[in-house]
Amino acid sequence: MDNRNILVAGIGLIGGSLAKAVKINPEHTVLGYDLNEESLQYGLEQGIIDKAYTDFTRAAQEADIIILAAPISETIELIKRLDSIPFERQVIVTDTASVKHAIIEAAEQLTNENIAFIGGHPMAGSHKRGIGAAKSHLFENAIYVLAPSIRSTNEMVATLKNVLSPTKSKFVVLKPEEHDEMTGVISHFPHLIASSLVHRAKKWQQTHAFLPKLAAGGFRDITRIASSNPVMWQDIFYHNRKKMSVLLQEWIEEMIQLKELIDNSEKRAMIDYLEDAKKYRDGIPTKTAGAIPAFYDVYVDIRDQTGAIASVAQILAEHNISIKNIEILEIREGITGVLRVSFYTKDAQKLSKQQLELNGYETMIQN
Numbered sequence: 106m107d108n109r110n111i112l113v114a115g116i117g118l119i120g121g122s123l124a125k126a127v128k129i130n131p132e133h134t135v136l137g138y139d140l141n142e143e144s145l146q147y148g149l150e151q152g153i154i155d156k157a158y159t160d161f162t163r164a165a166q167e168a169d170i171i172i173l174a175a176p177i178s179e180t181i182e183l184i185k186r187l188d189s190i191p192f193e194r195q196v197i198v199t200d201t202a203s204v205k206h207a208i209i210e211a212a213e214q215l216t217n218e219n220i221a222f223i224g225g226h227p228m229a230g231s232h233k234r235g236i237g238a239a240k241s242h243l244f245e246n247a248i249y250v251l252a253p254s255i256r257s258t259n260e261m262v263a264t265l266k267n268v269l270s271p272t273k274s275k276f277v278v279l280k281p282e283e284h285d286e287m288t289g290v291i292s293h294f295p296h297l298i299a300s301s302l303v304h305r306a307k308k309w310q311q312t313h314a315f316l317p318k319l320a321a322g323g324f325r326d327i328t329r330i331a332s333s334n335p336v337m338w339q340d341i342f343y344h345n346r347k348k349m350s351v352l353l354q355e356w357i358e359e360m361i362q363l364k365e366l367i368d369n370s371e372k373r374a375m376i377d378y379l380e381d382a383k384k385y386r387d388g389i390p391t392k393t394a395g396a397i398p399a400f401y402d403v404y405v406d407i408r409d410q411t412g413a414i415a416s417v418a419q420i421l422a423e424h425n426i427s428i429k430n431i432e433i434l435e436i437r438e439g440i441t442g443v444l445r446v447s448f449y450t451k452d453a454q455k456l457s458k459q460q461l462e463l464n465g466y467e468t469m470i471q472n
């Protein structure tokens with residue numbers, strides 16, 4: 106009997122996406138708990154959850170699996186609250202927080218014998234927040250980190266993986282410290298730098314009004330993550346502050362070395378620095394989802410802006426290809442420009458390129 110009640114506590118972007126995914130399995134009944142009653146209402150109306158709860162204890166007592174998907178600090182509070190809930194049976198509890206050591210620390214203080222805690226972090230997201238942005242395929246091909254606590258067995262980890270399997274993510278087991286260090290380097294720290302680059306541009310705009318118009322693809326690509334939810338990112342930086350501080354110090358030291366290369370016009374050393382970075386960057390797999398979701402983009406050259414988007418969209422619609430995003434890059438009225446069309450899968454990317462070329466469009470895929 107695999108009929109399970111799965112409680113998602115915090116049905117925002119991540120909780121809502123997980124709820125949608127686990128509901129794909131008809132043996133799952135999804136219970137939703139959230140402080141925001143509108144989200145619960147929306148979840149019921151859209152069929153994202155089967156039952157809504159405003160009482161955490163009641164919801165938890167009906168669950169076989171509990172997924173805590175609230176902000177990090179709130180998740181820690183929910184873990185503490187679980188300790189005093191009388192459960193009639195064993196319940197597997199997991200979370201989705203972007204930082205793991207503080208979560209596992211809280212979980213390992215639990216004395217309630219019926220709780221088996223396994224930390225979790227589905228490593229894909231969006232700059233949006235809230236249940237309205239939830240998608241069942243958000244974690245497809247993404248890494249899903251599991252960080253078991255001392256009181257969880259391999260069998261429980263296998264059960265949790267099975268429950269979460271409709272997400273189609275790739276599970277990886279990591280120790281909390283390892284997780285926080287690595288996500289610090291490839292997710293949290295880059296976010297700080299992206300925001301800082303935006304601040305630099307904003308400052309320079311005061312004396313150079315035209316500056317934003319020059320902000321082409323490069324600036325937009327490297328600062329994309331700066332458009333994410335500020336409250337969530339503050340929570341992440343706070344909970345991973347020790348690692349962030351070390352990374353910032355290392356970065357400052359590296360920038361000082363770079364400044365020396367610039368000040369001393371060290372051309373060879375600069376080429377080596379850039380080449381080394383390029384080589385490493387080119388070797389990072391972009392088409393398997395990582396912390397920063399991979400986009401399956403096709404760049405389409407367009408000569409005339411009028412009607413170009415409609416015509417490209419029409420060709421793709423004729424082949425039932427879903428578009429994730431469409432963006433106009435570097436376009437000037439009447440002059441050639443570029444459309445960046447993003448897809449959900451590599452197959453869609455390939456088929457689109459083929460079909461657009463058959464229709465006379467020049468296209469490019471960047472690796």
Ligand SMILES: NC(=O)C1=CN([C@@H]2O[C@H](COP(=O)(O)OP(=O)(O)OC[C@H]3O[C@@H](n4cnc5c(N)ncnc54)[C@H](O)[C@@H]3O)[C@@H](O)[C@H]2O)C=CC1
Pocket residue numbers: 114115116117118119120138139140141144174175176177179180201202203204226227228229230231232233234235236337341
């Ligand atoms: N947004 C992202 O890209 C990713 C976020 N995460 C993690 O997932 C968690 C949730 O993030 P999002 O879904 O993006 O946030 P969100 O803001 O979209 O959703 C959070 C939800 O939790 C609810 N909530 C807040 N306090 C609560 C409480 N005490 N009890 C019950 N519900 C409560 C809110 O009403 C909201 O519906 C965070 O811990 C975050 O670190 C993990 C991977 C990616």
Ligand SMILES: O=C(O)C(=O)Cc1ccc(O)cc1
Pocket residue numbers: 202203227228229230231232292330396397398
């Ligand atoms: O949008 C991006 O580039 C991300 O990095 C998404 C993301 C945000 C927070 C996480 O804990 C995991 C993934």
